[in-house]
Amino acid sequence: MDANNPVAAANDPYTVRLNKIFSKHKSEGGLTLNYKVYKVKDVNAFACADGSVRVFSSLMDIMSDDELLGIIGHEIGHVANKDTRDAIRSAYKRAAISDAASSQSGVVNSLSESELGTFANALLDSKYNRKQESEADDYSYEFMKSHKYKVTALASAFQKFADMEKASGAERTKTEKMMSSHPDSGSRAAKILDKAKKDGLSK
């Protein structure tokens, strides 16, 4: 995917900002993390089982630093909870890459470039179920709390998604990929705020 997307250079303002936010998070959830920005219009972010975190510049445009921490904490949660492994297996299947679906890691190295493109798209279209989403939210909440970040930023990030869902059709397509795996952002924001209140971390 790095080969198929415009990766922001090391001195790019987006990279500089992302490094500044995440420099203290080189390892989380048993992963050694590395971060890159894709300069693309889609609003998205994802993390992979090898610890690669990829954040899209359009997401960075609309989120505060704390909100980005919340969203990336959520994506790391999917990896830590092994949701990503399951999604990759299913993405292989949807990309119709023969029996690679059940194969071991390393298979990706032998795919052709066009197969990789298809696979990358299938991976980005991955949908997690409600329980997985809820558990990734919980993971991010604990991540934020343990590092003493504002846990309410996770709620405000979801509220921004909720507002975008309500917005125009054009905005909707821009966020569709991320939204498709994150249904009902408004109620998720409310749930996080409830939890924060109970923990005395929000009024």
Ligand SMILES: [Zn+2]
């Ligand atoms: Zn998710």
